[in-house]
Amino acid sequence: MSDASPDRSGWSAVASQFYDHWDSLRDNAPAPASEVFLDNPNVALQPFVFILEMTERNKTHFRLMATELVKIWGADFTGRAVEEVFSPDVAARYLASPRQCVTTVCGLWEKGLFGNISGREVKLELIYLPLTVSAGKPNRLAGVLAETETTTKTAVRRGIIAIEGRRWLDIGQGIPNQDPNIFSVG
Helix, strand or coil: CCCCCCCCCCCCHHHHHHHHHHHHCCCCCCCCEHHHHHHCCCCCCHHHEEEEEECCCCCEEEEEECHHHHHHHCCCCCCCEHHHHCCHHHHHHHHHHHHHHHHHCCEEEEEEEEECCCCEEEEEEEEEEEEECCCCCCCEEEEEEEEEEEEEEECCCCEEEEEEEEEEECCCCCCCCCCCCCCCCC
16 A cells, blocks of 8 residues: 555545555555456456556557446447547547556546447546556556446437546656646547
8 A cells, every 4th residue: 555645536435445446456566566456356346447558559458348337338348449449539639648647657537428328428437547567567557437427418429528527646656747638529
């Protein structure tokens, strides 16, 4: 566990529990090892967990997409590049801040409005936290996605509608100078 604790204002119980679980696996390192994270799941949170892997070629792949996320999105994206799921432009803009979590070794909290598989607007909360791999470089992000509200309003599209807020999570290594709210849907 780290002495650093990020600002948790606005977090749901799911987000807070996910952070505490991730933090408990760090063993005084900047981030837990990917293997340790996978070998020690929080059973209650596991259906909402995802893992993204950032490659050297500036691609991001879904390495794990849990069951509840498959239900929300209506598809299992495990093994697919994010750039195949969303348009390359949207993927590049959306992933700019999560990529910073890998290079800076920090976290990212986000709330947004998404169109789910049933065509309804859904308010979601996400947290991205780094994982290390065997080489010691954190090129994976573990995350949790919590549905905070499903509206009766019909979504204008499936996928990302709006990012309502993002903020960096200082997990003991500092945070980027870049504003995490650079993404917009146009």
